[in-house]
Amino acid sequence: MTDPWPWPTDLPVDRARRIANSLLAQLAQADPDETARNIAAAHRLGETWLGSTLVAYDNDQAITTRQAAELLCVSEGVIRLWACTPHPTRPGQMLLARAGRRGRAQTYIVRALLDASFEVGQARVRRLSA
Numbered sequence: 001m002t003d004p005w006p007w008p009t010d011l012p013v014d015r016a017r018r019i020a021n022s023l024l025a026q027l028a029q030a031d032p033d034e035t036a037r038n039i040a041a042a043h044r045l046g047e048t049w050l051g052s053t054l055v056a057y058d059n060d061q062a063i064t065t066r067q068a069a070e071l072l073c074v075s076e077g078v079i080r081l082w083a084c085t086p087h088p089t090r091p092g093q094m095l096l097a098r099a100g101r102r103g104r105a106q107t108y109i110v111r112a113l114l115d116a117s118f119e120v121g122q123a124r125v126r127r128l129s130a
Contacts, residue, residue, distance in 0.1 A: 008121075008125070009118070009121025009122060009124060009125055010121075011124075017049055017050075017073075020050060021049075021050065021051065024039070024050065024051055035051075039051035049073060057071065057110045058110065059109075059110050059111040059114075060109060060110070060111060061109070061110050062099045062100060062102070062107040062108065062109055062110075063107060063108060063110060063113075064102055064105040064106065064107055065079050065080065065105060065106050065107075065108070066105070068108050068113050071110070071113065072113060072117050079096070079108065079113075080106075082094075082095045082096035082116045082120070083095070083096045083097070083098055083106075083108070087119070088119060088123060089119075095116050095119060095120075096108060096112055096113065096116040097109070097112050099112070
């Protein structure tokens with residue numbers, strides 16, 4: 001039987017976070033103030049992923065390292081590491097290409113970020129199934 005989960009590279013914790021944020025969004029419609037208090041309490045306890053808002057970017061848009069980290073729920077260090085890591089299937093290319101700069105901030109194209117995240121997830125699946 002195949003797994004119907006739409007994001008096959010998600011770990012159980014990723015699944016739980018997606019479900020929790022989805023349910024939280026529904027609850028926020030009923031009582032936004034109480035929802036905000038609960039999110040703030042979770043954040044004070046270090047669970048900063050709870051209540052993260054979805055940010056819509058165009059696939060071809062350049063975003064900063066900080067925005068990229070927030071979009072993919074990883075640290076800025078992970079984004080920088082991907083930019084210095086050779087691509088696993090494309091010799092001579094990096095896992096994540098840098099797009100340029102916005103002031104002092106490094107930028108990356110959203111599509112490239114999503115592709116890099118996918119490649120990292122695929123590598124995780126390969127390791128776990130080996």
